[in-house]
Amino acid sequence: xxxxxxxxxxxxxxxxxxxxxxKLAERTFAGSFSDxxxxxxxxxxxxxxxxxxxxxxxxxxxxxxxxxxNDEYVQLATELTSESVSACLENCGIGKDEVTDFIFVSSxxxxxxxxxxxxxxxxxxxxxxxxxxxxxxxxxxxxxxxSLANKIASANPEAKVIVAATELCSLTxxxxxxxxxxxxxxxxxxxxxxxxxxxxxxxxxxxNGSFDLRFVDSRSKLYYDSIDVMGWEIxxxxxxxxxxxxxxxxxxxKVKDDVLAFIASNNLSVSDISNFIVHPGGVKVIDAYxxxxxxxxxxxxxxxxxxxxxxxxxSATVLYVLNEFSVNGFEKGMSLMASLxxxxxxxxxxxxxx
Numbered sequence: 436x437x438x439x440x441x442x443x444x445x446x447x448x449x450x451x452x453x454x455x456x457x458k459l460a461e462r463t464f465a466g467s468f469s470d471x472x473x474x475x476x477x478x479x480x481x482x483x484x485x486x487x488x489x490x491x492x493x494x495x496x497x498x499x500x501x502x503x504x505n506d507e508y509v510q511l512a513t514e515l516t517s518e519s520v521s522a523c524l525e526n527c528g529i530g531k532d533e534v535t536d537f538i539f540v541s542s543x544x545x546x547x548x549x550x551x552x553x554x555x556x557x558x559x560x561x562x563x564x565x566x567x568x569x570x571x572x573x574x575x576x577x578x579x580x581x582s583l584a585n586k587i588a589s590a591n592p593e594a595k596v597i598v599a600a601t602e603l604c605s606l607t608x609x610x611x612x613x614x615x616x617x618x619x620x621x622x623x624x625x626x627x628x629x630x631x632x633x634x635x636x637x638x639x640x641x642x643n644g645s646f647d648l649r650f651v652d653s654r655s656k657l658y659y660d661s662i663d664v665m666g667w668e669i670x671x672x673x674x675x676x677x678x679x680x681x682x683x684x685x686x687x688x689k690v691k692d693d694v695l696a697f698i699a700s701n702n703l704s705v706s707d708i709s710n711f712i713v714h715p716g717g718v719k720v721i722d723a724y725x726x727x728x729x730x731x732x733x734x735x736x737x738x739x740x741x742x743x744x745x746x747x748x749x750s751a752t753v754l755y756v757l758n759e760f761s762v763n764g765f766e767k768g769m770s771l772m773a774s775l776x777x778x779x780x781x782x783x784x785x786x787x788x789x
Contacts, residue, residue, distance in 0.1 A: 436649050436650050436651075437584075437585050437589055437633060437634060437635050437636065437639070437649070437650050438633070438634060438648055438649040438650065439632070439644075439646070439648040440527055440632045440633070440634050440644025440646070440647060441523055441527045441644040441646075442523070442629060442631040442632075442645070442754050442757050442758045443519055443522045443523035443526060443630050443758075444627070444628070444751070444755045445487075445515060445518065445628040445629070447487045447515075447626060447628075449491050451486055451492050452485045453478055453479075453484055453485060453486065456492065456622070457478040457622070459492060460475060462496075463495070463610065464618055468613075468618070474615065474618055474619075477618075477619055477622050477623075478622040480718070481622055481717065481718055482742060482743055484744060485745075485746075486625035486746035487625045487745045487748060489511050489603050489626040490507070490605060490606070495608055495610070497610075498611075499610075500672075501671070501672055501673035504544075504607070504673060505544055505545055505606075508543065508544030508545075508546070508603050509544065509550070511603060512541065512601045512603060512628075513553040515601060515628040516539070516551075516601045517558050518628075519599060519601075519628045519629060519630040520554060520558060520599055521558055522630070523597065523630040523631070523632055524597075524632075526645065527642050527643060527644045527645070528642070528643065529595060529632070529642065531558055532560070532561045533561065533595055534560050534561050534564055534595050534597050535561065535565065535593070535596065536565045536566075536567070536584070536587050536596040536597070537551050537554075537560065537565070537567070537596075537597050538551075538567045538568075538580045538583055538584055538596065538598045539551035539567070539568045539569065539601070540568075540572065540577060540579070540580040540598065540601070540751075541568075541570060541601050541602060541750070542570055542571055542572060542576060542602065542667075542749060543601075543602045543603050543604050543606065543607050543674070544606065544607075549568035550601065551566045551567075551568055551599070552566060565587075567583065569583070571666075571777065572750060572776050572778075572780075573665065573776035573777040574714055574747070574774050574777075575714075575774045575775055575776025575777070575780050575782045576774075576776060577598075577750040577751060577752065577753040578753055578772055578782035578783065579750075579776075579782045580598040580600060580750070581598055581633065581772065582653045582655070582782060582784055583598075584596040584598050584631075584633035585653060585784075588633050588635040588636075589635070591635050592635035592637040593635055593638050594633075594634065594635040594638060595632065595634055595638050595642075596632070596633040597631070597632060598630065598631045598633060599629070599630045600627070600629050600630075600754055601627075601628045601629075601751065602626060602627050602628075602748050602749035602750055603626045604624035604625060604626055604748065604749055605625060606626075607673060607674040607676070608621065609672045609673055609674075611672065612675055612676075614676075616676050616678040617675070620676045620678055623747045624746060624749065625747065625748050626748060627748025627749070627752055627754075627755060629754035629758070631754055631757070632644065645761050646760075646761050646788065647789045648765075648770060648786040648788055648789075649787050649788075649789055650784065650785075650786060651701060651769070651786060651787050652697070653782075653783065653784050654693075654700075654781075654782075654783045655781070655782055655783075656781040656783075657778045657779070657780045658685070658778070658781075661685070662779075663677065664677075664681065664685065664779040665677055665678055665679060665682065665777050665779065666777035667777075682716065682719075682775070683720050683722070684723070686720055686723035686724060686727060686775070687726070690727075690775065690781050691727035693781055694771070694773065694783065697783050697785070698785070701785055703769060705728050705729065708768075708769050708770070709767065709769055709770065709788075710760055710766055710769075710770035710771070711724075711730070711734050711735055711770075711771055711773075712753065712756050712757050712760060712770055712771065712773070713735065713738050713756065713771070713773045713774070714738075714756065714773065715738045715739065715742040715756070716775060717742070717747060718739075720775075721735055721738060737756050737759035737760055737763065740759055741756050741759060750774075752774075753772065753773075765788040766788075767788060768787070768788070769786070769787055770785070770787070770788060771786075772784040772785075772786060
């Protein structure tokens with residue numbers, strides 16, 4: 436069966452402490468809310484210590500148009516994705532001409548040709564590469580991209596698939612959006628760039644990756660009548676964030692049952708899962724997972740670490756969690772990889788470490 440062999444994540448030059456970003460929000464939203472001090476407590480309650488940013492904090496102190504921010508996205512996404520992909524290939528000794536497929540995941544900027552085409556040109560990757568850009572999946576995109584790579588590698592045992600997730604959430608910030616959702620998002624989201632290598636059976640035998648996670652099963656679930664839970668509202672100024680406070684409740688009330696059903700369909704129970712490679716969302720989402728599934732807090736240690744040190748980087752975040760496991764080690768047995776995103780949708784993978 437296909438396997439994930441490598442993951443590479445970038446720590447950006449402009450990481451900023453949460454306390455500094457709270458002060459920025461206090462200045463930006465001054466006069467917008469009568470209870471601003473109470474709302475700003477969300478920065479302190481987030482458990483985030485610092486955030487990954489692709490631009491300096493000063494960038495957000497001035498007005499910029501949608502075009503200006505999207506131009507920044509195209510330039511930075513191309514540069515940073517190229518850096519991530521190149522490092523991922525080098526770390527497992529794969530030549531640029533050996534990559535058969537390139538899945539590019541992002542929801543924070545627009546480009547046609549898509550960023551993957553720009554990266555292929557910049558790095559001079561295989562000219563016969565199959566490119567698949569995935570847009571609009573938000574936080575669910577990382578797991579969805581890995582799941583799609585598994586399907587490709589299942590059909591081609593020689594496949595070497597790069598999955599790159601690049602989210603520059605900070606560049607979507609609309610300075611004159613005085614909504615509560617924008618304030619909360621300002622205290623949570625950040626920028627992340629990560630690449631993973633998924634290989635077919637025969638290709639995997641020849642590659643010495645950092646780990647060997649083999650695919651067992653996958654499942655997607657779209658919840659009817661939940662379109663307005665999260666996403667973008669496209670306005671003249673850019674991407675206006677839509678972010679419901681009900682997401683932790685949805686995890687407890689709906690997602691929990693689907694996680695349990697998915698695990699049970701493979702003749703397993705929650706106690707059989709050794710590694711939870713889960714997108715954090717936010718601290719309340721983490722708590723909802725832990726409480727509803729009846730697991731220990733320490734089983735989400737790597738998820739919390741990523742949230743604390745980087746913030747919520749949308750689709751890329753789950754690959755940063757995967758990298759934490761790569762660094763700290765996987766416990767022997769089964770792994771659950773999971774994330775939630777606009778739709779409202781749930782993406783899950785069952786993996787086995789070897």
